[in-house]
Every structure is written in C-alpha cells, then in structure tokens.
Amino acid sequence: MLLALTALAVMSTSAANDWVVYEGTEGPGVGKHIVFLAGDEEYRSEEGLPQLAKILAFRHGFKCTVLFSIGEGGVIDPDVRDNQPGLEALDEADLCVMLLRFREWPDEQMKHFVDYYLAGKPIIALRTSTHAFDHKSGAYKRFGFRSKEWPGGFGKHVLGETWVSHWGIHGVQATRGIFSPQTESHLVLRGVKDVFVTTDVYEAHPNGTTLMFGEVVDGMRPDAPAATGKKMNVFGNEQGLNEFKMSIVWLRDFKNESGNANRILTTTMGAATDLLNEGLRRLLVNGAYWMVGLSVPDRADVSLVGVYEPSDFGFGGFRKGVKPSDHEGRVPRSGP
Numbered sequence: 001m002l003l004a005l006t007a008l009a010v011m012s013t014s015a016a017n018d019w020v021v022y023e024g025t026e027g028p029g030v031g032k033h034i035v036f037l038a039g040d041e042e043y044r045s046e047e048g049l050p051q052l053a054k055i056l057a058f059r060h061g062f063k064c065t066v067l068f069s070i071g072e073g074g075v076i077d078p079d080v081r082d083n084q085p086g087l088e089a090l091d092e093a094d095l096c097v098m099l100l101r102f103r104e105w106p107d108e109q110m111k112h113f114v115d116y117y118l119a120g121k122p123i124i125a126l127r128t129s130t131h132a133f134d135h136k137s138g139a140y141k142r143f144g145f146r147s148k149e150w151p152g153g154f155g156k157h158v159l160g161e162t163w164v165s166h167w168g169i170h171g172v173q174a175t176r177g178i179f180s181p182q183t184e185s186h187l188v189l190r191g192v193k194d195v196f197v198t199t200d201v202y203e204a205h206p207n208g209t210t211l212m213f214g215e216v217v218d219g220m221r222p223d224a225p226a227a228t229g230k231k232m233n234v235f236g237n238e239q240g241l242n243e244f245k246m247s248i249v250w251l252r253d254f255k256n257e258s259g260n261a262n263r264i265l266t267t268t269m270g271a272a273t274d275l276l277n278e279g280l281r282r283l284l285v286n287g288a289y290w291m292v293g294l295s296v297p298d299r300a301d302v303s304l305v306g307v308y309e310p311s312d313f314g315f316g317g318f319r320k321g322v323k324p325s326d327h328e329g330r331v332p333r334s335g336p
Helices: 002-011 045-059 087-092 107-118 127-131 153-159 278-291
Strands: 019-023 033-039 063-068 095-100 123-126 175-179 209-216 230-232 238-240 246-255 261-267
Touching: 019 045, 033 045, 033 087, 045 063, 045 095, 045 278, 063 087, 087 107, 095 127, 095 278, 123 127, 123 153, 123 278, 127 153, 127 261, 153 261, 175 246, 261 278
Parallel strands: 033 063, 033 095, 095 123, 123 261
Antiparallel strands: 019 063, 175 209, 209 246, 230 238, 246 261
16 A cells, blocks of 8 residues: 555656646546646635546546646735646647636736637536636637627636526525436436535526536535525526526537537536535546547546545635645545
8 A cells, every 4th residue: 555655646746836737647548638727716626626636637547737826936826816827738638627717817828728729629617617717808808707799708608608696595505416307318427426515506597408407405415405485587587496497517519719619518516615525526527538538437436535625615715825736745645
C-alpha cells in the first residue's frame, strides 16, 4: 500500500505553480486530456473540481489539468475574476469541464477558451456556468451575461440557458433528481441513482434535451418531502414549485459560428458539497466518457480520492492562502 500511495503522489504533478495536473496512467481515459476551469465565488469549484479531476485521473486514466482564479502571491482567490492562468492547456484538450461565474478574463487568456469553443470541442458546464462571463466590452463582449449581441450571453446562446432565478429557496430547499421518462436510458445516466444535492433548483427552461428534472424539497436531507409552494416564473405565470419541474441536467448539440458543433452537457448542480453525492459523481464521470467518445462503463468507479471534506457554499467562504500546489499531495491515506 505504501508503494502504491507513493506512486500516486508522484503522478500528481504541476506544470506550473498556478495550476495542477493529475496524470492518469491506467484506464480507458489514457491519452485523453480534460481541462477543468474553477472560478466562482460561491460554490467552491476550487475544491470540487480538483476532486472530480482526481477521480477521472486516478480511477479512469485521464490526464486532468485544473486551472484556478489566481490572486496575489499565487494563491487561489475566487474573487479575482480577471486572471485564470494556464488556459493555453485548452489548445490540446479533449474536454473542458467548467464551473465559472462572471469571469472577465483578459483577451490573451479568453482567446484560448474561445478558440476551444470555435473548434467544436465538448463542454461540461456546472451550476453558475450559465452566467460564466461578464465581459462588458471588447472582442469577447458577446460572451458576457449582459450581452446584447447574444442576449443572455454564453449561457443562453451556447449552453441553452442563462441565469434566471433561484427556484427553490437558496440554502433552505434542496434538490432531488428525477429522471426524464424520455431519456432515462441515456448512457450519461447509466448506473446513476439517488441524486440528491443541497444546492437549490435553479429556474431553467433550456433549449436542449433534458435528462433530469429537479424536485424542490422542503429541507436539506434526502428524506425531505417535496415542496408545495407556488412561485411566478420568468414568463409571468404562477405555478407550483413542482408542478412543472425545472431541468437540472440537459444535453445540447450546438453549431457555433465557425460551423463546428459543440456537444454540451449542462447541470445546475455542481457545488463542492454536491459532489459528496455518488449519483452526481457518476453522472459527471459518465458524461466525460460519452463526451470524448469512449464507451460508458456499466458502473463507473466514482469513489472519492483521498480525504474530501468540502466547504459549504456561500460567498466569502473560500479557504484563504491555498495554492494550487497544495492540491498535489492530497492522495489517499487509506482505502482504495
């Protein structure tokens, strides 16, 4: 076991101080490169995406690069919206997994993301990625949440939906996943069950194919009952919270302005605490396989790698003073 853990620690290496790379060496994912973009102030993507990357690297063989919002002194600072070093990794990536919120990257960084998108490569977008960017001017202002060229910005135009509202009460009403009867046999859902997360349901009416709806529950426990209140939706119609359930996972094939088609998987789940749910982890791992053209396992191994104790979601709650290199040595101390 000691030899195995030593080897695992060696596999976790960083190409630069501002990001971390996990090199998978065994499994179907060998030869495929996934780049993770962690950059939001609320849902602790800087904690959740490294864990998801380690699962895909050490359980499945993918090479996984995790990029962060970096502040002064090289520390991870989600409140820094205009610095995401290492985006050139997207130039050779097979898949991008993003959890961003209102980023305003400089052109020289943003260009790598836009080139990836225009090349028609696949994207898995989590939670606040529906409002990933806030460019107000310049070459990439169409990607911004407030865009007039693309109303709703990147989220609405590319992913199929932008930020609308909290449909459940934030921090009070959790989310239970309900399969769409039309798509419950989809490969992305293979082996997935009992999806429950403590983030609330977003209001979402996406242009895409829904895989899962969100049942709003009264409470933060899996056995909480379905909520029965009513609310006015964005169209001005009052409806029961669970009368017509909101989409929380959807797929889309989007033909971009270069004529290339992006395969898109979006979920409004994805906080670091959400990844404690095995069902959601399996859905995302399945999604990675499917997006890069690999056969989806019958029951993917989604066991956590090492000690994973994510912080609760909330503004200002990120762990201060953490550098990307601090994620390198977090390997299993016991277990598989």
